[in-house]
Amino acid sequence: MDGGPRWDLRSVSTEVIHVRMLIHAGAGNLSRDSDLGRLEPQMLEGLRHALRTGHDILRVGGSSLDAVTEAVACLEDNPLYNAGRGSVLTREGRVEMDAAIMDGRGPRAGAVACVGTIRNPVRAARSVMEHSPHVLLVGTGAEAFARDHGCTLVSPHHFVTPEMYAYWSSLAPSEDPRLEVSAGGTASKRGTVGAVALDQQGNVAVATSTGGLTRKMPGRVGDSPIPGAGTYACNRSVAVSFTGSGEHLMRSVAGHRLAALVEQRGLSLAEAVTVLLGELTAAGADVGLIALSPQGGWCIDFNTTAMLRGVVDAAGTITSAMFIDGPVRRQAG
Ligand code: ASP
Numbered sequence: 001m002d003g004g005p006r007w008d009l010r011s012v013s014t015e016v017i018h019v020r021m022l023i024h025a026g027a028g029n030l031s032r033d034s035d036l037g038r039l040e041p042q043m044l045e046g047l048r049h050a051l052r053t054g055h056d057i058l059r060v061g062g063s064s065l066d067a068v069t070e071a072v073a074c075l076e077d078n079p080l081y082n083a084g085r086g087s088v089l090t091r092e093g094r095v096e097m098d099a100a101i102m103d104g105r106g107p108r109a110g111a112v113a114c115v116g117t118i119r120n121p122v123r124a125a126r127s128v129m130e131h132s133p134h135v136l137l138v139g140t141g142a143e144a145f146a147r148d149h150g151c152t153l154v155s156p157h158h159f160v161t162p163e164m165y166a167y168w169s170s171l172a173p174s175e176d177p178r179l180e181v182s183a184g185g186t187a188s189k190r191g192t193v194g195a196v197a198l199d200q201q202g203n204v205a206v207a208t209s210t211g212g213l214t215r216k217m218p219g220r221v222g223d224s225p226i227p228g229a230g231t232y233a234c235n236r237s238v239a240v241s242f243t244g245s246g247e248h249l250m251r252s253v254a255g256h257r258l259a260a261l262v263e264q265r266g267l268s269l270a271e272a273v274t275v276l277l278g279e280l281t282a283a284g285a286d287v288g289l290i291a292l293s294p295q296g297g298w299c300i301d302f303n304t305t306a307m308l309r310g311v312v313d314a315a316g317t318i319t320s321a322m323f324i325d326g327p328v329r330r331q332a333g
Contacts, residue, residue: 022290022300023290024192024308026192030305043081049074050193058200059316064199068205076209081192087211098111100225101231103233104203118151118153119154135227196292204239206233206239206241208231230242236294245287252283254280273301276289
């Protein structure tokens with residue numbers, strides 16, 4: 001146990017901070033008449049349920065850390081998303097999940113990768129942050145640690161839904177792992193999930209959870225559990241969760257890059273997102289992000305045709321969308 005945050009970067013203020021939370025469940029290039037497009041109503045309802053869960057915590061003065069943990073756990077338990085139950089399968093037909101959480105105070109971070117029996121990887125990530133001196137645990141070591149710290153372990157079969165097994169079976173095996181990760185296009189691709197929140201104490205937090213890429217090589221780990229890549233939060237700058245091309249996001253250290261554009265270059269959050277998305281698009285990455293500043297500014301953006309996304313404002317009003325022509329896109333407050 002590291003004894004909790006050592007400092008809080010926000011100055012003490014009597015100002016009421018309006019709680020807010022953003023959520024995503026993956027970005028991709030798909031149309032309304034694709035298999036996944038037809039699930040839009042159910043997928044948006046799942047997002048709204050997760051947003052309500054997080055908002056209920058924030059509304060009564062709970063922490064952003066609790067809000068993102070519980071919201072992401074909701075999405076992990078919902079088989080519609082590529083996280084927890086419903087995760088995509090590796091080349092060998094197994095589920096290998098990654099998750100991370102960050103507390104903007106400190107900042108502090110915890111993560112697990114390549115786990116196949118932890119019911120809610122986000123809870124295990126939080127245990128790593130709060131009850132170990134480490135940041136990232138992987139594989140069986142992470143599973144043993146999670147079990148010893150009260151996380152529920154389940155059979156690997158729990159995670160494999162009939163839909164994702166059928167999707168996996170329909171894809172032709174390829175000898176080239178670079179082709180395998182994109183095999184089958186995105187018509188049935190399910191999304192990584194993530195949440196960012198700002199609490200009444202002015203602290204931001206983020207959590208991201210994923211099954212990774214369909215037919216990925218066993219042992220492949222993406223950006224989601226890497227603090228500073230797919231997941232980053234700091235009370236000096238921003239909390240951000242990404243989805244999309246993990247290798248690009250890791251190479252560009254996307255989360256920390258966004259924070260540096262805000263903190264060191266002095267850009268607004270919207271300007272920083274525009275710069276970063278421009279760089280990632282130029283590099284050929286398909287990506288989306290949700291970002292929230294400790295001042296309550298927020299931004300959701302993506303360079304694909306769809307991204308499952310939602311926002312809850314201080315009054316509890318929820319807005320959610322899936323396709324590019326829907327609301328809550330390229331907004332910054
Ligand atoms: N970023 C995730 C990964 O590379 C995948 C996704 O968000 O779709 O593991």
